[in-house]
Amino acid sequence: MARADLYQLQTDNKGMLWDVLLYLPTVTGLGVGGAIFWNSGSQSLAYLLLFLTFFFLYQGLHRVSGRLMFLPTSPISLEVSKQTVSIQLKNNEKVDLVKDVRYFSDYAGKSFGLTGMDLQGRKRQYVFHKGQFQAEADFQRIGSFLKVFA
Numbered sequence: 001m002a003r004a005d006l007y008q009l010q011t012d013n014k015g016m017l018w019d020v021l022l023y024l025p026t027v028t029g030l031g032v033g034g035a036i037f038w039n040s041g042s043q044s045l046a047y048l049l050l051f052l053t054f055f056f057l058y059q060g061l062h063r064v065s066g067r068l069m070f071l072p073t074s075p076i077s078l079e080v081s082k083q084t085v086s087i088q089l090k091n092n093e094k095v096d097l098v099k100d101v102r103y104f105s106d107y108a109g110k111s112f113g114l115t116g117m118d119l120q121g122r123k124r125q126y127v128f129h130k131g132q133f134q135a136e137a138d139f140q141r142i143g144s145f146l147k148v149f150a
Helices: 012-038 044-066 136-149
Strands: 005-008 075-080 083-090 092-096 099-105 111-117 123-129
Touching: 005 092, 005 136, 012 044, 075 123, 075 136, 083 111, 092 111, 099 136
Parallel strands: none
Antiparallel strands: 005 075, 075 083, 083 092, 099 111, 111 123
16 A cells, blocks of 8 residues: 555444434433432432443443534544554544554444554544445455554
């Protein structure tokens, strides 16, 4: 791969729907369980369940807003070359992962993670989903390019 390949990302509405279907019952069940234990007098268990409710609510909102690219730090494009991986963020910041770049693929083949150090020495982590790419062939191609960083 002599040249850099550029991939424009798009919102993943289908994946967002699946995340909502996963997190909504979880957060609702934990919240209802916490309220039941709070009113029954077992407040120590209620604190745990309410903590988990807000933890999963935060994680779910972060995951959904990341798939929809609402966050200013959401990646909007990905450029891959032999030495670096460049990520353009929604807030017009460009992050170049130049050191300790690692590629992590999931077992289902529907997403992958990238970590590495940028030019300022900060560790950056990003997750990319198959639905964010224009075509499934792009997702497969970038996965094969990034395997050198595994």
